[in-house]
Amino acid sequence: MGRIMALDFGEVRTGIAVTDELQLIASGLTTVKTSEIFAFLTDYLKKERVECIVIGEPKQMDGTPSESETPIRPFIKGLTRAFPTIPIKRQDERFTSKMALDTMIAGGVRKKKRQDKAVVDKISATLILQAYLDRI
Incomplete structure (x- = not known):
């Protein structure tokens, strides 16, 4: 069984999370400059088996795509061309940035x-x- 990887794509940075090999636990991996994401993924995928990318x-709020x-x-499209054997899945990401900040506050992370x-x-x-894991 391979890992599942999630990407929080941004025009400047992309957040990356992965599961363990049993696909039970979601953990933050790193954040990469979006301009370097394909190089990072190529290197990572040489070392780790990834079953799908979310x-x-x-x-x-009304369910339509945002800007x-x-x-x-x-x-x-670029991911599909670069890694044609890895399925791409989508997961609604509404409120994730707010939830991330709330999680940091609850965890006692300093303002800086x-x-x-x-x-x-x-x-x-x-x-x-984690939302994707909860859904499947």
Whole structure:
């Protein structure tokens, strides 16, 4: 059994989370500059077996795609070309950034650390992955 990976895509940074090999626990892995994401994924996939990649799907409150979806579509096409054997799944990501901040506050993370967008992106990816695991 391989891992499941989740990406919280952003135009500047992409948060990354993965499961354990039994696909039970979602954990934040890292945050990577989006311009370097394909190099990171190529390297990671040489070392680890990934069964599928889950990408956050930004939606408006009424369920329609948000403006943030526009740059994600070409990114997904690029992923499909670069890694054709790995299925791409989508997961609603509404409220993940807010939930990430709430989680950090509840965990006692200091304000300066909470302002680190890379940390928020990694936690958001973990929340997207956990939501996907809860759904399957």
